[in-house]
Structures are given as C-alpha cells and as structure tokens.
Amino acid sequence: MPKRASNDTPPAPGRVTVRSIAERAGVSIGAVSSVLNNHHEKRRIAADTVRRVRAAVAELGYLPNISARRLRGGNDAQNTIVLAIITSFQAPLPVINCFILALREAAAEEANNPRRASFSLVIEMFNAGKLHELPGLLTGAHFNAAIITNTTADDDRFLQDHVLPYPVVLVNRTVQDYPSVIEDPEAGAKAATILMQTDRRKLGVLYGQPLTQTTQRRVESFLRAARAAGLPPAGEIVAGGLNEEAAREAMAQFLARGTPLDGLYTVTDGLALGAYQAIKRAGKTIPGDIAVVGIGDYEISPFFDPPLSSVGVSHSELAHAAARMLLRRIGQPKRGSVRLTVPVVEHLRESTTSIG
Amino acid sequence: MPKRASNDTPPAPGRVTVRSIAERAGVSIGAVSSVLNNHHEKRRIAADTVRRVRAAVAELGYLPNISARRLRGGNDAQNTIVLAIITSFQAPLPVINCFILALREAAAEEANNPRRASFSLVIEMFNAGKLHELPGLLTGAHFNAAIITNTTADDDRFLQDHVLPYPVVLVNRTVQDYPSVIEDPEAGAKAATILMQTDRRKLGVLYGQPLTQTTQRRVESFLRAARAAGLPPAGEIVAGGLNEEAAREAMAQFLARGTPLDGLYTVTDGLALGAYQAIKRAGKTIPGDIAVVGIGDYEISPFFDPPLSSVGVSHSELAHAAARMLLRRIGQPKRGSVRLTVPVVEHLRESTTSIG
DNA sequence: GGCCTACATTGAAACGTTTTAGCAACTACC
DNA sequence: GGTAGTTGCTAAAACGTTTCAATGTAGGCC
Structure with a gap:
C-alpha cells in the first residue's frame, strides 16, 4: 500500500x-475558517498557525463552496431569490442583455x-434542441424562477411534456400551460400595409434560415396580408443565415434575376442592412426604386442610410414585460x-417615403 | 399575549x-420534502397528506432556498464553481454578452x-461609482471568481484599497496588483496613421462624455500621433453622450462652423454612425471630402454606407482573453x-479610400 | 501554591435541504 | 396468536460553511 494513502486521507474524493x-x-476547521476570512487577528490565531493554514490552502488549491457560504451566511445572503435567464448558445446574443x-x-x-x-x-445556456440536458431544469435545484427564450421546436416539445417546479415565462414562444410574452403576431401584416400605402405592389419578404416561431x-x-389585399404573390427571398452578409448575397442574387420588386420587408434589421x-450596389435607390421596412430590433436603424422604417417591438419592452410577469408570479399561488x-409600434422613416 | 404568537411559531422571522x-x-419536514420533489408516490405519502402539504405551500408562498438545495444535492450540484460578471448599470450593455x-x-x-x-x-450589477456596495464583493460569499468591467475612477480606487479574496480579471482598466486585459493603447495612433496615409492633414477626433479610461x-x-507627424492640432469634437444622436448633433454643429476637416476619427462606432x-446631410461625401475611421466595436460596421474602416479590437476577443485568464487563475497559487x-487590427474599408 | 488574565484553539450549533433507515400501526395469512 | 407484509410516516444524518461559547495552557502576581 503506498504510504500516500495513509490514514489521514480517508476518501479524498472530490473537492x-x-x-x-x-x-x-x-x-481544527474553525481555525481554518477564521484564517480564510481574515478573522485571525480578532480570533487570536497564532501567526505560525496562520502560515500553516495558508500554505495548505495554496498547496491544495482550495475553492470555497459558495452554496455553503450563502447557506450559512447572514440573513442578507440567505434570503436570496435566484432568477435565471435561459437561452441557447446559438441564439442572437444581443437580445439577452x-x-x-x-x-x-x-x-x-x-x-x-x-x-x-x-x-x-x-445565465444558463444550452445547445439548441438540448434544453433537457440543462442541469437543474427539472429539479429546481438551481433557480427559483426563469425566463426561457430561443428554444427550438424540440425544446418546446420537451417543455410541454414536463412541468417545471418553479415559475417560468417564455419569450416569443408559446407552449401550452406556460405563461409567455410575445410580440404582436400581426407585425408582418402591418409591414405589408405600410408598403401598400406608398403604392408598392410588387412586394417581397427577406428572411433567413432557420426560421424561429417568431420570424415565421x-x-x-x-x-x-398581401394576398388579402389582392396583390400578386409576394416574392420570398431566403438567405442562408441570419446575418447581414447572407442577406446581402441573397438579395444580390434576387435582384440579378430581374424579378420586379418595389417593396421589401425584412424580418430582422440585420437582414435589412445587408439588403441595403x-x-x-445594384444601382437602385431606397425608397425611390424599392421601399424597405424592417423590424426595429436594431436600436440604430434610424441611422441607416436612409433611415429604416420599422414595424415591431423593442427587445427591451418585451424583456421588461417578461421580467415583470416573472416577478409577479414568484411566490404567488399558481x-x-x-x-x-x-403591441407593435410603427416607425415611419425615409425608407418608405412615397414614390411621388 | 396574543394567541397567534403561541408555541408553534417561535420566531417566524423571515423566509x-x-x-x-x-x-x-x-x-414532518421529511414528508414535506418528499411532496415538494414529487417523490410522494415512491415514498408512499398518503393522498390526504399530500393535499395538506400542497395547501400549506400555496398559502405560505414557499420558495426553496437554492443554496441549501445545491449544498445537499449530488456531486454534480455541489462541485460547482460560480463565476461572476460584474458591470455597472450605466454601462453600454452590448459588451457584456x-x-x-x-x-x-x-x-x-x-x-x-x-x-x-x-x-x-x-451577473452582478452596481451603480457606477458604488461598486463597494455590491454584496459579497469583499467576502467572496457570492462567487469564486469575477470579471470586473465598466468601473469608474472611484471604483478603481476602491479596488486598489482592498484585496478581494478570489481571482479577478479587470477589462480595459488597470489597477495596481490586479490582472487585466486591455486593448492596445496605441489604437488612436494607428487611426491617425491610416488617415495620414490617405493624405488627410486636417484631422479631428469625435468623442462623447463621459470619457472612460479606454476612450481617453x-x-x-x-x-x-498627429502632433508627432507635424500636423496642425487636430480638432476635438465633443458629443454630449455616447449615443448616435449626440454624435450627429455635435458633428452637425462642428461642420456648420466651417472648420476645415478631411479626416475624422471616432472613438466608438456608434459615434461614427451619427457622424455619417x-x-x-451637410452635403459632404465620405471618403471624398472626409475620411472616417472607427473602432470596430459594432460588428456591422462593414455594412455602413460606405463601409467603415476601423482600428481596434473586437469585444469578443477581449472577452475571450479575459475569460481564459480568469479560468487559468482559478485554484492556482496566486x-x-x-x-x-x-493587439489592434486594422480593417481598411471604403471610408478611408484615397482621395486620388 | 493559588488565582487571575491573556492567548490559542477546539467543538458544537446552525443555516435549509434531501435522503435513508427505521418505527408503528394495520392487514393478511397460516 | 404469531409471523410477514404493507402502509404512512418520522427522526437523523449529511452537505460545507461560519460563529460562538467553552476549554485548556501558559505566564504573572500575590
């Protein structure tokens, strides 16, 4: 038996x-704690003992257990409610701040x-479609309440099949029995109206893969809405991704094909920027040749050239609504x-000025 | 003595x-726990008892103590390292994602x-200048390690006067004895070089109040750098805020004054957008009349019109460096x-094309 | 030697949970 | 009427800390 595994290291398992x-x-452990918290003077720990403890800490690579500290800690630390924001690694991050x-x-x-x-x-993050692998999700061992967003259809199905033992608010997703905050589903119709009001009749919509519940x-x-207004079927321009570059490519190809177009709706502002x-570059003007409407999810869309009209909802308004809803549900009977x-707000800017 | 304060409610203090x-x-509390975790079938709790417990939970508004759950929980939950991102409420949020x-x-x-x-x-947030009020900062009761950013001078002074009992990495701040990750301080000089290489000699710099260590x-x-190259003193254009609108105003006023300018450096991309x-609107062209260099902190600057040249560092590179540094320091001897x-990388785009 | 004080340390309690072993009462069977 | 099995619950231990009262030791003073 190696002498290393002698009596003073019984299991030596984990932490x-x-x-x-x-x-x-x-x-004793009491003495160690005193040193760790720099109470050794007040508690009159001998200088040599302090040194030995510090040496042991350094050698062993001690990391305090935060849960234990908080559990023990004063009322302040103990009376803590843990909120979680749960989102996927693959999601457009800007939203979550x-x-x-x-x-x-x-x-x-x-x-x-x-x-x-x-x-x-x-902040908890999961790989899209693998929400169920998130530790603590089903047990409630990690948080008291959560906002969940950017789930995929698989994740939504998982949520539907399980009941989470704490308050949850979904954002821009609807799943049976879960409270949720979503943007007005008629945003797209409003965009169509705006374009039609400036006498555009050859409409198109630009979106990227993959479609989420919201963008769909x-x-x-x-x-x-375009169909209902009796317009010819609107063109669908599909970009390979959700970023500006993919949008630019898809739009360039579409224009090169020569399909007539005088009104464009993009389902995110990033796509609009690529389309611009x-x-x-195709030698056309906005709004002279083509009017453009975005969604208003970039705060800086008023500074596009020309400033981008948008129908939509601000991320921050959605987020505030979700936060308030979540906090209201904490500790309440279900x-x-x-x-x-x-609701969707319209911002009419130069990108949809009338042709006349 | 009111009967309410009888023997079965000793202190009835907080949670x-x-x-x-x-x-x-x-x-018993064991039975309650079984019900709470939906183990009542496995543990053979009578249906009526389950009902009574559930009723009590609903009436009292029970919220589990997460720390206690994790402390008790399996090795998975217990062997957890808590990382914190500490930033101020007033900071430009996009950075922290x-x-x-x-x-x-x-x-x-x-x-x-x-x-x-x-x-x-x-995620911990404090009011600018009030970092010291953040609970757990000095005791280490809330996290095992932290990235701290967006501090003010007051906060930096506080950090200097105290030693935090856990690894810390500062971002774009330097404080004695703290490890930090900062962008190359010569970013501004590189911008000047770029402008001078396209034969611009009447330079200006646009910045917003308040100045942080980095923007300063x-x-x-x-x-x-401009002075060293023997150019006339560069103009300083000061915006009232850090946003696009403030930049637009300040720039418009400056141009209206008629001060000659053919090369502009903006200390954030948001300011560049406002300046554009x-x-x-003043009837001048970019880069024909005025070349512009930004910092590259907006991912979409290649889609400005014209695409914005930038010297600078990506937020994500800074963040990754800081994250790696922090993790390397965890559990290590100090x-x-x-x-x-x-380092700063240059992206030359159309906004700094030569005049010729 | 007896008593007081100062110093250095230990042991135990407590924080809120979950889990496990076990107890008591009842039913069923021979 | 004993034994075995089932049902419904309780008591206690454990998780890793911090704090607090208590204890022991040494030195100084009479």
Whole structure:
C-alpha cells in the first residue's frame, strides 16, 4: 500500500474543503475558517498557525463552496431569490442583455418591498434542441424562477411534456400551460400595409434560415396580408443565415434575376442592412426604386442610410414585460397561464417615403 | 399575549422554509420534502397528506432556498464553481454578452477536464461609482471568481484599497496588483496613421462624455500621433453622450462652423454612425471630402454606407482573453499581476479610400 | 501554591435541504 | 396468536460553511 494513502486521507474524493485543509495543517476547521476570512487577528490565531493554514490552502488549491457560504451566511445572503435567464448558445446574443437589464431593474424595484429579499441573476445556456440536458431544469435545484427564450421546436416539445417546479415565462414562444410574452403576431401584416400605402405592389419578404416561431409568424402574416389585399404573390427571398452578409448575397442574387420588386420587408434589421448594400450596389435607390421596412430590433436603424422604417417591438419592452410577469408570479399561488402580447409600434422613416 | 404568537411559531422571522410548511401541515419536514420533489408516490405519502402539504405551500408562498438545495444535492450540484460578471448599470450593455458567451464557452471547454467541475455564471450589477456596495464583493460569499468591467475612477480606487479574496480579471482598466486585459493603447495612433496615409492633414477626433479610461487613451494617442507627424492640432469634437444622436448633433454643429476637416476619427462606432448622418446631410461625401475611421466595436460596421474602416479590437476577443485568464487563475497559487494587451487590427474599408 | 488574565484553539450549533433507515400501526395469512 | 407484509410516516444524518461559547495552557502576581 503506498504510504500516500495513509490514514489521514480517508476518501479524498472530490473537492478540497475546509476539512481537508484542517487535516493538512493539523488544526481544527474553525481555525481554518477564521484564517480564510481574515478573522485571525480578532480570533487570536497564532501567526505560525496562520502560515500553516495558508500554505495548505495554496498547496491544495482550495475553492470555497459558495452554496455553503450563502447557506450559512447572514440573513442578507440567505434570503436570496435566484432568477435565471435561459437561452441557447446559438441564439442572437444581443437580445439577452435586454433581459439582464430588465430583470436587474425589476429586481431592484422589488427589493424595496416590505419582505426584503435580494436577487441573484444567473445565465444558463444550452445547445439548441438540448434544453433537457440543462442541469437543474427539472429539479429546481438551481433557480427559483426563469425566463426561457430561443428554444427550438424540440425544446418546446420537451417543455410541454414536463412541468417545471418553479415559475417560468417564455419569450416569443408559446407552449401550452406556460405563461409567455410575445410580440404582436400581426407585425408582418402591418409591414405589408405600410408598403401598400406608398403604392408598392410588387412586394417581397427577406428572411433567413432557420426560421424561429417568431420570424415565421412575421413572414406568414405579411404574405397573408398581401394576398388579402389582392396583390400578386409576394416574392420570398431566403438567405442562408441570419446575418447581414447572407442577406446581402441573397438579395444580390434576387435582384440579378430581374424579378420586379418595389417593396421589401425584412424580418430582422440585420437582414435589412445587408439588403441595403445589395440594393445600392445594384444601382437602385431606397425608397425611390424599392421601399424597405424592417423590424426595429436594431436600436440604430434610424441611422441607416436612409433611415429604416420599422414595424415591431423593442427587445427591451418585451424583456421588461417578461421580467415583470416573472416577478409577479414568484411566490404567488399558481395563476393560470397568461399570454401577454406586446403591441407593435410603427416607425415611419425615409425608407418608405412615397414614390411621388 | 396574543394567541397567534403561541408555541408553534417561535420566531417566524423571515423566509418560509420546509419547517414552517411542516408545522402548518402537521407533518414532518421529511414528508414535506418528499411532496415538494414529487417523490410522494415512491415514498408512499398518503393522498390526504399530500393535499395538506400542497395547501400549506400555496398559502405560505414557499420558495426553496437554492443554496441549501445545491449544498445537499449530488456531486454534480455541489462541485460547482460560480463565476461572476460584474458591470455597472450605466454601462453600454452590448459588451457584456460577449463576456457571457466567452465565459460560457471557456467553461464548457474546461468542463472536459479530469477534475470535473461545473460552472455557474452570475451577473452582478452596481451603480457606477458604488461598486463597494455590491454584496459579497469583499467576502467572496457570492462567487469564486469575477470579471470586473465598466468601473469608474472611484471604483478603481476602491479596488486598489482592498484585496478581494478570489481571482479577478479587470477589462480595459488597470489597477495596481490586479490582472487585466486591455486593448492596445496605441489604437488612436494607428487611426491617425491610416488617415495620414490617405493624405488627410486636417484631422479631428469625435468623442462623447463621459470619457472612460479606454476612450481617453484612444483620444490621447490619436492626438499625440498627429502632433508627432507635424500636423496642425487636430480638432476635438465633443458629443454630449455616447449615443448616435449626440454624435450627429455635435458633428452637425462642428461642420456648420466651417472648420476645415478631411479626416475624422471616432472613438466608438456608434459615434461614427451619427457622424455619417451629419456629414451626408451637410452635403459632404465620405471618403471624398472626409475620411472616417472607427473602432470596430459594432460588428456591422462593414455594412455602413460606405463601409467603415476601423482600428481596434473586437469585444469578443477581449472577452475571450479575459475569460481564459480568469479560468487559468482559478485554484492556482496566486501568480503575479498579469497585464495582457490585445493587439489592434486594422480593417481598411471604403471610408478611408484615397482621395486620388 | 493559588488565582487571575491573556492567548490559542477546539467543538458544537446552525443555516435549509434531501435522503435513508427505521418505527408503528394495520392487514393478511397460516 | 404469531409471523410477514404493507402502509404512512418520522427522526437523523449529511452537505460545507461560519460563529460562538467553552476549554485548556501558559505566564504573572500575590
């Protein structure tokens, strides 16, 4: 038997704890804790002991267990509600900082309440379609409440088949029995209206693969509205991705084909930006030849050239609505599944000026 | 004595716990736990008891203590390292999702290591200048390691005066004894060089208030380089804020004054976008009349019209460097304070094409 | 030698959970 | 009427900390 595995290292399984340090340094765990928290002077720990403990800490590579600390800690630390934002690695990230801000702000307001509680915000990410692999999702061991967004159809199915033991709000997804906040599904129809009001009749819609629930709704309601108005079927321009470059390519190819087009709707502002470049390089003008309507998900769309008209909902408004809804549901008896629709606002800018 | 404060509610202080539910429902805490975790069938809890427990939970508004759950939980939950991203409420948010992604990705790689540990990512926010009020900052009760960014001078002073009991990496800030990742301070000088190479001699720099350590360095090294090249003093154009609109206004006023200008450097891409609009509305062309160089912090700057040249560092590269540095320092004996400079890359695009 | 004080340390309790072993009461069977 | 099995629950241990009261040791003073 190797002498290393002698009596003082019984299981030596996983993590280095206060106990391992205490054994290594030959002191009690109380003393170790005092040193770790720099209370050694107040608690009158001998200088030499402090040195030995510090040495053991360094050798063993100690990392405190945060859960244990918080559990033990004062009322402040203990009375903590953990909120989670759950999103996929593959999602367009810019969205989630809206949620961070919204939740943090909502939590800050809430913190003034009589029953004082502090909030902790964690970000969990999963691989698209693998939501079910997220640790703590089913047990509720990791958070008290969550905002879930950017799920795929597989993930939605998983959610439908399971009931999560804590309040959840979905964003831009609807799944039976889950409360959710979604943008007005008629955004696409409003875009069609705007284009038709400036006498555009040869419409097109530009979207990227893969379609999410939201972008699909945007496309469908646009096509439906155009059809209902008796226009010829709108062209569908499909980009290979969701980024500007893919949009530029798809748009360039479409224009090269010579299909007539005088009104374009793009289901994200990023796509609009790519389309702008393709349109200008093809020698056409906006809005002279082609009017363009985006979605308003880039805050800077008023600074496009020309400024981009948009129908849509701001990320931050969605996020604030979701945050408020989530906080309201915490600790409440389970109210039914709410579905909140955030209305679409129109911003008419130069990209849809009338031809005349 | 009011009968309400009888023997079965000793302190009734703060949070509702398993114990309060047990008392209310007249069962043991073990039974309550079984019901809470839906193990009541396996554990053979009577249907009526389940009902009573559920009722008590609903009435009292129970919220589980996550720390306690994780502490108790299996090795998976227990062997968790908590990483924090600490930023101010007032900061430009888009930056931090780079950090989120970087840390999550770095953590995912790390998770394949022999000594398996899982990572949890929390976002902490403070009011600019009030970093010291952040709970857990000094005690280390909330996280095992942190990336700190967007601090003010006050915050930096606070950091300097205290030693945090866990690994920390600062981003685009330097404070004595703290490891940090910063962008190459010569970014401004490179911008000046680019402008001079296209024969621009009447230079200007556009920046917004308030200046951070980083933006200040960008301005200073630009001014220094222009002076060193023997050019007339570069104009300083100061916007009232960091957003596009403020930049547009400041730029419009500057142009209206008629001060000659043929090369502009903006310390963020957002400012460049605002400047673009002002320049075009003043009837001048880019790059014909004025060449523009930005910083490359908007991913979409290649889609500006004309595409924006930039010197600078991508947020995501900074973030990845910081994340790697932080993870390397976890559990290591304290190595000295490292300072990593992320080099600047030049992207020459149409906004700085030569006049000829 | 007895008593007081100062110093250095230990042991135990507590934080809120979950899980496991086990107890008590009842039913069923021979 | 004993034994075995089932049902429904409780008590206790454990997770890793921190804190607090208590304990022991040494030195100084009478």
